[in-house]
Amino acid sequence: MREMGLSSARKTWKLLALALIVTLVPLCAVLLVPSQGAQAHGSMSAPISRVYACYLEGPEHPQSAACKYAVSVGGTQPLYDWNEVHILNANGRHRELIPDGKLCSANNPKYGAFDTPRTDWYTTRLQSGAQYTFQYRVTAAHRGTFSLYITRNGYDPTQPLKWSDLEGPFLTATNPPIVNGAYQMTGTVPAGKSGHHLIYSIWQRSDSPEAFYTCSDVSF
Template sequence: MTDSRIWNHMLSKVSPLFVAFAALLLGVTCMVVFAETASAHGYIEAPASRALQCSQDLNTNCGQVKYEPQSVEAPGSFPSGGPADGHIAGGGVFPELDAQSATRWNKVTINGGTNTFKWHLTAPHATKEWKYYITKKGWDPNQPLARANLELFCSFNDGGATPSNKVTHQCSVPTDRSGYHVILGVWEIANTPNAFYQVIDVNLVNGGSGEDLPTVPANVVSPSQTKTSVTLNWSASSSAIGIKEYEVYRNGQLVGKTTGTSYTDSGLTANTSYTYTVLAVDTAGNKSSSSSALTVKTSNDSSVYPAWEASKVYVTGNRVTHNGVVYEARWWTQGEEPGNADVWVAVN
């Protein structure tokens, strides 16, 4: 009997049930292998990560990660390995997550000290370790996130164990910095070369002494006035998480908001004094204290005189407006502020 006839004869004796069982066993084996290499996924649900907030519509224009916040997977062994600088947040998979500025992402307010970090694993996996990093003091939130910006503050070694679907860690967040910071959580897988990356945008509160509030707007002045309007200018405030806007108050009542450092208040009455204050609001909604009050008077003259300029030369008879008052120069002058120098006399 030839070899082919022998082989065909043997196959004819194999039970169809055995063939079906073998096929099923092969399929299960493939499923297990695939699960071990591809199905580990998870995200940080508290404090809510940047990716999770995309799925919750608290962050917008996020791209595909909106539908799969659990899938920010990239090479592991961070920081010696892992995604390239500038692509850490998105893992090289979701580039929209890599956008970085002081105002781009919604922030979660947390206090320094002990915090609970909760992962939700949609597919648990044998785990090497968990690591948590935070941006350093003085980092620039308007630059791409890089390894040099980050420092490790908490880690847990699982030694290859497979966790449950919910993983909770207690970590002490640094108390020596405040304002906008990014926390990076890394889930290192034990039996694949990959890891999962989750960044959290936080408004970190420490100290409780007001150091987390925006600075007070300074140098509030009124460079020009008309019979029905007053224009205000001031110096920009600062905040570690960025300034969102300024609120302008007239006689203690909010009259407007602006993202810039100037504002024109209109619809006023001629020859009338108004008192203004300005405060700054950061991207987390924190408000500064009010600026020093400035009292300004609208004009009562049919002529509109130019605003006083410190660098300009004035001679006898020149008229200017300054903080709502019209002044006339009594002699040659430069750099002497109306209202604070005898060379100027108020004429209205």
């Protein structure tokens, strides 16, 4: 009888140990994955934003000089958190909350490297005055409005980006469709553009005061 009792106890402890392992293994896996941010929701993918382009190069081993620079300044975490360049309580007060020179980071020091004025950020070629399907890679869908701005003629990419450098918005889209994991917004690229420019996007949620921001380098 005693042997049967011990056997039963061993089985109980084995079951408890197995249950503990089943519970802890997924938790450990989550803790080991780089943070994606509690409020991580997306970034411009076409034309690709600075931070998303660097993420796709690989946070641990970026290839381009610009992305290597970004990692040397801010580490790899901003690239893993490519989809959370945001302000939680923006509520449309973008110009009030983001000073000149801090537009690409949304005035968040974590992403400060992406405010750096340099000409070798990944650049998408566009045709001035042509139709283009803008895409915004989304990791959490929300209702809201996208507003796209472009730099004025004479923009100097070697100088910090200021609000006065922007014109527009040339395209706005409210609750656009999601296709293959990205919001799709078709519009006309402003005419009369040549050389290096920058497209700035603001995604202001309508179900929250939160807003997201991106900088995409383009050339004509």
